Amino acid sequence: MIATVWAASMALGGCVGLILGLTGAGGAIMAVPLLVFGLHLQVAQAAPIALLAVGLSAALGAVLGLRKGQVRYRAAGFMAATGILVSPLGLWAARRLPNAPLAILFAGVLGMVAWRMWNQGARPAAAAADAPRLPPCQLSASTGRLRWTAPCARALTGTGAIAGFLSGLLGVGGGFVIVPALRRATDLPMQAIVGTSLAVIALVSASGVAAAAAGGHLDWAIAAPFTAAAVLGMLAGRAVADRFPPRRLQQGFALFAGAVAAAMLAKGVIALVAAA
Structure with a gap:
């Protein structure tokens, strides 16, 4: 029985890691539904397991980003501190809400994530560019660092709080919240946004x-086996990701995620009707 659980956990973890390596941070959200359907866990049981796999994978990505100077560690630390304070509230709610x-x-x-990734994959690169704007967090021309203002602090605090709550409640890394928020609130290049997001997720x-x-x-x-296999799967996915068109990968993931979301919705509705 234990060997069967280990084998199933490794297979599911490898699948999550492969998706993560191929599609980026958004793929980590598949960890919870695969654990729910593959091992028949409840969401509250699957969430901390998913967090372990997602956090370790994000930590590896953040270390690589730090070595390349792509992580804004002050902003990451600020958002992470807020998220860490709020995350226990999400864990508390997850333990008290029915499955x-x-x-x-x-x-x-x-x-929502599936819809956003489908739109990103469907839009031409030129159309995806943001309009000129003055975000609350702007880089200083003299120092190359973010200028810390009250609007900037509010934006980063709100982002960290939402990511932390969802992390505790649903076992998701929160990259699908952090990356769009940083794109709106800062004028950082995309590589710095992704690296900073990974650091927040890891912490x-x-x-x-x-x-x-x-x-x-x-x-x-x-x-343990789920996380180990997820890391290996992520490395394998990253090794072959550039062989596939990014937009097609995003659209393929969006279709898969949409189907899983529909299955999760049906599972929840059926359970609610049965309990009524």
Whole structure:
């Protein structure tokens, strides 16, 4: 029985890592639904396992970004501090909400991510460019660092809080929140946005995993093989990702994510009707 669980966990983790390596940070959101359908876990059980895999993968990406000077560590630390404070509230809510509403909520978040990735893949590169704007967080021409103002601090605080809450509640990294928020709130280049987002995800996920482990809510028999296989799958996905057109990868992931979101929604609705 244990060997079967380990094999299933590794297969699912490898699938998550492969998706993550091929599509980027958004692919990590598939960890929870694959654990729910593949190992019949509830959302609250799957969330800390997904956080462990997502956090470790993000940490590897953040370290690579730091070495290349792509991580704005002050902004990342500020958002992560806010997220770490709010993440336990999400964990608390996840333990008290029934599984069916959590599944429906997760389906809504996953559907939103699928829709956004489909639109990104469908738009021509030229059309995807943002209009000229003056974001609250701007780079200083003299120092190359972000200027810290009250509007900038508010924007980063709100982003960290939302990412932290969703991290604790649903076991998602929050990259689908952090990246668009940084694109709106800063004039950072995309590589810096992604690197900074990965650093925030790694730090917030670490706090969520630590809280779940301390509370006895992390099943290591599933989490260990799942996470190890996810990291290996991510490395394999990154090695072959440039062989495929990015827009087609995004659209393929969007279709897959949309189908999984529909299945999660159906599962939650059926459970609600059965309980009524």
